[in-house]
Amino acid sequence: MILALQVSHFTAAITWAFFASVVFGITQRNTPREMVRYGLTCLAWFVVAGLFLAGWAMWLLHH
């Protein structure tokens, strides 16, 4: 039996954010420079808003 890959929620979310940002950057902008900038912006928003803000909001709701 092959064991499933076990990752933490944080690792899964960071990896997800990275690959999603790559695709967002390439598909949503026209020049390579804009693509890199937009990709990094998306990654920053995913990490800051998606992970930390939502994470703390859920923690506060839970406690």
Place this chain on the structure above:
Amino acid sequence: MAKTDTSTTSARTAAPPAPLTAMAVLAPLIGWLIPGAGHLIQKRWIRGILLMVSVVTMFALGLAMDGKVYKPNTGDLLDILGFIGDLGAGGLYIASRLGDWGRSVITQATADYGTRYIVVAGLLNVMSVVDAYHIAIGKKQ
């Protein structure tokens, strides 16, 4: 009373129709079947490879996490939406169904992450396909 110049507005908004070339049909189709290939056949090598690596890796990680691969006609609305998302991965979805990869039931938290990875890989591939089409019709460089 001032009259609005409607002729200028309509001329500005009416874009010429995109030319239907062979590439405009082939690029999205191949890009759907093989993620990133729609860009590669148009010689956008770096973009194509990055898209391919991103989508294939997300799909593979989803499967490695024991993610669920949705099937059509289960009758559940959420399953139908999941199926539409998965279908976006094109050839990867077809291969996963043929090879019976992935789980049909989510049994652990990691598998739930995996299921989302697989759905999002499909949705990201749809974005990639649309981008390949835009390049093919000259809307994007």
